[in-house]
Each structure stands twice: as C-alpha cells, then as structure tokens.
Amino acid sequence: MKSVALFAALTLTAPAAFACEPFAVGDLTIEHAWSRATIGADRPGVFYVEITNAGSADDALVGIATPAAGMPMLHETVVTDGIASMPHSMSVPVPAGQTVALAPGGYHGMLMGLVTALKEGGSFPVTLTFQRAGEVTVTVDVLSMRAEGPDCAHAGQ
Amino acid sequence: MRARRAVILGLGGGAGAAALTLGLGWWRSGGSPQPALLPLAIGEMAFTLTDHRGRTVTPADWIGRPTLAFFGFTWCPDVCPTTLSDISLWLEDLGPDADRLNVAFITVDPERDTEAVLADYVANFDPRITGLTGPLAEVERVAAGFRARFEKVPQDGSYTMNHTAGVFLFRADGRFASIIDYHEDRRFALPKIRRALGA
Ligand SMILES: [Cu+2]
Numbered sequence: 609m610k611s612v613a614l615f616a617a618l619t620l621t622a623p624a625a626f627a628c629e630p631f632a633v634g635d636l637t638i639e640h641a642w643s644r645a646t647i648g649a650d651r652p653g654v655f656y657v658e659i660t661n662a663g664s665a666d667d668a669l670v671g672i673a674t675p676a677a678g679m680p681m682l683h684e685t686v687v688t689d690g691i692a693s694m695p696h697s698m699s700v701p702v703p704a705g706q707t708v709a710l711a712p713g714g715y716h717g718m719l720m721g722l723v724t725a726l727k728e729g730g731s732f733p734v735t736l737t738f739q740r741a742g743e744v745t746v747t748v749d750v751l752s753m754r755a756e757g758p759d760c761a762h763a764g765q
Numbered sequence: 766m767r768a769r770r771a772v773i774l775g776l777g778g779g780a781g782a783a784a785l786t787l788g789l790g791w792w793r794s795g796g797s798p799q800p801a802l803l804p805l806a807i808g809e810m811a812f813t814l815t816d817h818r819g820r821t822v823t824p825a826d827w828i829g830r831p832t833l834a835f836f837g838f839t840w841c842p843d844v845c846p847t848t849l850s851d852i853s854l855w856l857e858d859l860g861p862d863a864d865r866l867n868v869a870f871i872t873v874d875p876e877r878d879t880e881a882v883l884a885d886y887v888a889n890f891d892p893r894i895t896g897l898t899g900p901l902a903e904v905e906r907v908a909a910g911f912r913a914r915f916e917k918v919p920q921d922g923s924y925t926m927n928h929t930a931g932v933f934l935f936r937a938d939g940r941f942a943s944i945i946d947y948h949e950d951r952r953f954a955l956p957k958i959r960r961a962l963g964a
Contacts, residue, residue, distance in 0.1 A: 644846055647839070647885055654842040679921055685843050687947045691914055692844045692930035712847035713947065719842075720921055753889040754850045 626731050626747035627758035634741035635663025636702065640709075641748040642758045643719070645728040653677060653726050655717025655734055655748060656757070660707040667740040669700040669708075674748075676732040678721030685713050694718065702738070712756065726750045802912045807832060807939035810910030812903050814871070817883040817896035822869075824910075824939070831942070831961045832867040832935040836913050838874035838926045839886040844947065846889075848932065853891035855954055862962055863893060871897045873915035873928045875904050934961040 630639040641657040653676070661667055672680045682697040700715050702708050710716050717734065719726075726732070730750040737743050749758060810824040835852065837845035849870060856863040870887060872878035875898045878886075883896030898904070908915060913929035930947035934957060942961040945954045 644842070645889075647889075651840045652842045654846075681921075683843075687930055690929050690931050690944075690946065691927055692947060693918070693927040694843065694925060712843060716843050720923070753846050754853060756847070756850055 627749040628760035631744055631746045633744035636661055636741045638744060638746050640758055641746045643726055643748050643750050644755060645750055645753050646726045649722040649725050653719035653722050655719055656710045658707055658709045659702050661702045661704055664704050665740060666704050667702045667738050669702060669736055670739050671737040672717045672734055674734045676723055677719035680717055680719050683718040684715045728752045804911045804933060804941045807935050812907040814897040814899040814903055815880055817880055817887055819880055822897060827867045828939050829937060830865055830867050831937045834869040834871060834933045836871050836873050836928050838872050839878050839882055844930050849890045855958060856891045856893050858955055868894045869897050870894055871907060873926050875899060875901055936961055
C-alpha cells in the first residue's frame with residue numbers, strides 16, 4: 609500500500625468535527641474516522657473508522673492510503689494466550705447488511721512512517737479502497753491520545 | 766535492511782532463529798511457556814526498575830498498597846493507549862480510593878522507552894500512572910515474576926513488541942489478586958479493582 613501523495617499538504621489545523629460526518633461510496637457509508645495524537649513522527653499512528661454496507665453484496669476493505677504516512681497498512685490486534693500481537697491483514701471483510709468497525713483492540717489502520725506528528729485537533733485524509741465499491745477519501749479527526757472514539761452525540765451533528 | 770511485510774513470529778525456537786536471520790534482536794521472558802502459572806506474590810519477585818521520574822523501584826516499594834500493573838511500550842499504537850485510557854477512566858471512577866493504589870506501566874521495550882520517553886508518554890494519561898523502565902535483564906525479571914511474556918518482532922524495517930496485554934492486580938500484602946483480560950467486558954474491571962483494594 610503506497611500513499612497517494614506523500615508530500616501533499618496536510619491540514620493539521622482544521623477544527624475537529626469531520627469524524628461525525630458520513631462519507632459514502634456505492635452501498636457503503638463510512639463514518640467516525642479518527643486517530644490518536646502521537647508524540648513525534650517516529651511512532652506509528654493509528655486509524656479507526658466504521659463502515660456500513662447497506663447493499664446485498666459482500667465487500668472488503670483491501671487497502672488504505674494517506675499523505676500523512678509513508679507506509680499505511682491494515683492490522684488486526686489479536687490476543688492469544690493473553691499476548692497481544694498485531695498481524696498484517698490483507699483485507700477487512702465488510703459483509704452485506706453489516707457494520708464493521710476498525711476500533712481499539714481489533715482491526716486498525718497502522719500508519720507507519722508518519723510525515724509529521726499527529727496533533728490533537730488536526731485532521732488528515734485517508735483513502736480507503738474497497739474490493740467492490742472502489743475508493744473513497746474520508747477526513748480523519750486527530751483526537752487526544754486518551755480518546756476512545758469521537759463523541760458525535762455531543763458534537764451537534 | 767529492506768522493508769518487509771509484518772511477520773509475526775511464534776514463541777518457538779524456530780521463530781527466534783528466523784528473527785536472528787533478519788538481523789534483529791529477539792528475546793522473550795519467562796523461560797518455557799507455561800500459561801497456567803499464576804504471577805508470584807510481589808514479595809517473592811526480584812527486580813530493580815526506574816520510574817519516569819528517575820526514582821528506583823523494587824518490589825518492596827509496592828508492598829503495603831494494592832498494585833495495578835500493565836506491560837506495554839510507548840511505540841504501541843493500539844493496545845497500550847487503549848488500556849492506559851481505560852486505566853485512567855477506572856482511576857477517575859474510583860476517585861480518592863485510587864490514591865491508595867500503585868499503578869505501574871512497565872515497558873517491555875526498554876531500548877526505546879527511556880525514563881524521559883516514558884515521562885512524555887504517561888503525561889497523556891492519569892497522573893497516578895507511573896512508567897517503569899530498566900535494563901533489559903531487569904525487565905525480563907519483572908516479567909518472569911508476573912509470568913508475563915514479551916517478544917520483539919520485526920515490522921517493516923523497524924520492530925514492534927508482542928506482549929501480555931492483561932492488567933494485573935495485587936493485594937496490599939503483595940498477593941496476586943486477579944487479571945483484567947484485554948478483551949474482558951470492561952464492566953468487570955472496577956469490581957475487580959475494588960476487591961484488590963478491599964482485601
Ligand atoms: Cu498495528
């Protein structure tokens with residue numbers, strides 16, 4: 609997975625509100641895209657999102673790309689015998705009629721090679737590629753390192 | 766070394782050899798895997814670590830107060846910030862009772878997680894959380910006492926750490942109380958902590 613435009617300008621100062629705004633492609637609705645602030649650019653960032661498939665055909669998230677990171681990839685946190693590991697995922701299934709979440713402790717986008725530190729309150733684009741529906745670019749809100757997800761109910765959306 | 770797809774290695778010797786052929790260090794703690802073993806009582810453990818304020822911490826420093834401890838590393842994007850956020854919320858829910866707890870975040874990546882790095886990191890969470898680091902041998906000793914395990918795995922030209930993800934609870938006298946498993950319903954966490962506090 610390559611980033612589409614590694615050196616594209618990042619909008620890291622936009623107010624946080626995008627996470628509550630849904631994006632659509634084909635039968636898919638993509639919302640609650642968020643990330644956690646990082647200390648510096650050396651550590652990997654993370655990308656979480658919810659995908660709802662309202663169609664009658666199964667789909668799958670097969671890749672992510674972002675100008676914010678040189679090496680974004682899909683991972684899944686797996687706990688086996690109490691030990692957490694993060695194997696690479698070739699794809700994340702998005703079955704017909706279901707909502708799938710990339711969420712803490714499960715599937716996540718792993719943003720390695722950050723171009724710059726992710727700052728709380730900023731945002732950046734991520735392009736998701738689906739097997740059937742194709743590509744869609746969403747805006748990802750950078751929340752605090754302590755965040756457990758966007759608080760859309762209180763965001764007045 | 767060229768970047769390569771994340772390879773997750775098992776705990777077997779073959780995996781260790783594979784990691785070495787990749788030119789990366791590899792270790793794990795605790796001897797041969799025996800998942801049934803319970804953590805030692807804190808009083809039976811032996812380790813000397815340094816906290817994120819530069820103070821030396823040994824098992825004796827934990828006796829007299831209940832202890833909540835979690836192994837992780839600051840380069841960890843998913844499990845560690847999630848768990849430290851959870852712990853921060855639990856401490857807030859417990860309120861002043863939580864002041865009686867030792868709350869330790871023990872790095873399994875002392876190579877990158879120095880005192881200064883830990884200090885920067887724990888500043889993002891509840892101030893009652895103490896970051897602990899030390900020489901690798903001491904981190905292996907503390908993990909052995911907890912029956913926790915960790916291993917270094919190569920990942921796209923760098924490395925990540927696989928590690929025991931549960932939150933350990935000990936009573937004030939140092940006896941092991943319980944573990945809050947990573948995927949356990951978080952509603953069970955507070956009662957478990959209260960039990961460790963009360964005993
Ligand atoms: Cu990951």
